[in-house]
Amino acid sequence: MRVRSLDGMLVGEAQGGTANVFAGLDAALATIVATTERALGAGGLGAVDLARCHVGLGLAGANVPAVAEALHARPLPFAAFGLETDAVTACRGAFAGGEGGIAILGTGTAYCVRARGAQTLLGGWGMLVSDQGSGADLGRRALAEALMALDGARPLTPFCAAVLDRFDGSAGAIVEFARTALPRDFGTLAPLVWDHAERGDPAAERLVAAALVDIEPMLRRMLELGSPALALLGGQAPRYRPRLSPDLAALVVEPAGDAMEGGIDLAREVYRTAGRSA
Incomplete structure (x- = not known):
């Protein structure tokens, strides 16, 4: 988890356990909150500051409607949060919030494009029916x-x-x-x-x-x-x-940032949206 102030300055970072929603939603959310609190602590802040945080969450499975619904139904101690799949936040981070496409070629495979005002996910259906080349x-x-x-x-x-x-x-x-x-x-x-x-x-x-x-x-x-x-x-x-x-x-570029920076880009969007709706 990485926390930045509104001006982009790093507040702190912290490593946490798994936030796999399929292994247990409540446990995943508890890990997210605890890790955020530790990241705040690295910058001299504490649990009381969670309520000031606008958070961007990139979680595997967030594109499954039932998962997103269940997560939004849980009370979280943040001012507001946005939810996207980990592939989308990785794409945001790789292109600093701009347009581009990522291929995640790891244990599994997945692809994400952010272009022409849309986000498109490709592949990533698991090795039994997808994940070719993983x-x-x-x-x-x-x-x-x-x-x-x-x-x-x-x-x-x-x-x-x-x-x-x-x-x-x-x-x-x-x-x-x-x-x-x-x-x-x-x-x-x-x-x-x-x-x-x-x-x-x-x-x-x-x-x-x-x-x-x-x-x-x-x-x-x-x-x-x-x-x-x-x-x-x-x-x-x-x-x-x-x-x-x-x-x-010839079209391959080095990523500008990681998935945590993509989460922060989402968090900025959440903050701007919250400001407009206030």
């Missing part, structure tokens, strides 16, 4: 590739051998792992894909190329929606960036 998706594909090599249907390249070594060469162990694995668990295999792709392993290269076939159309869709530039965020982003088609690579 760390989780690369990890799942790595297991599938290794199993085909184990069956003799594909060459046993050094990459495939490295994946199989993680499971003592046992297909059964891979199946047991996959049966209960979360996206972050699949994502632990993504570095193997990248490291071997950069060494020229054909199997790993094939997985990265397939991921780009899914990612690049999403980037082009953001351009169609009016995005003047693209920012790549997330742990996989530095590995994908040098592999983009030249026309897309």
Whole structure:
């Protein structure tokens, strides 16, 4: 959590626990309030100052109507707050409140465009039906590739051998792992894909190329929606960036700020709106 004064001066920052609304809305809100209070404390303020705060919240799942409804129904100790998904606040931060598009390429994937007076979210539906090119998706594909090599249907390249070594060469162990694995668990295999792709392993290269076939159309869709530039965020982003088609690579810029700055941009909007309605 980051707190700034109206003139932009930093008041304080603080780290908190999870604010995952799907793991419990009341617990998430308690974490937000407690973390805000600690950030205020870093600047010599306290709990009494919560009532003076205009807050911008960027939360995963905020685009689900039932979640937004439930959150707005909870009493919060702030003067006012605005709510957007974490992808939207990340986009606000990346382009300092201006127009642009972000691709979040991490354990999952999601895309957001702010252009032509509208905000558009793309992808981000979870690895079972979406999240192509994410760390989780690369990890799942790595297991599938290794199993085909184990069956003799594909060459046993050094990459495939490295994946199989993680499971003592046992297909059964891979199946047991996959049966209960979360996206972050699949994502632990993504570095193997990248490291071997950069060494020229054909199997790993094939997985990265397939991921780009899914990612690049999403980037082009953001351009169609009016995005003047693209920012790549997330742990996989530095590995994908040098592999983009030249026309897309030419439009990639460094983010101006992070998601917390995007939350502050939203908070400023909340403050201005509150002032007009007063």
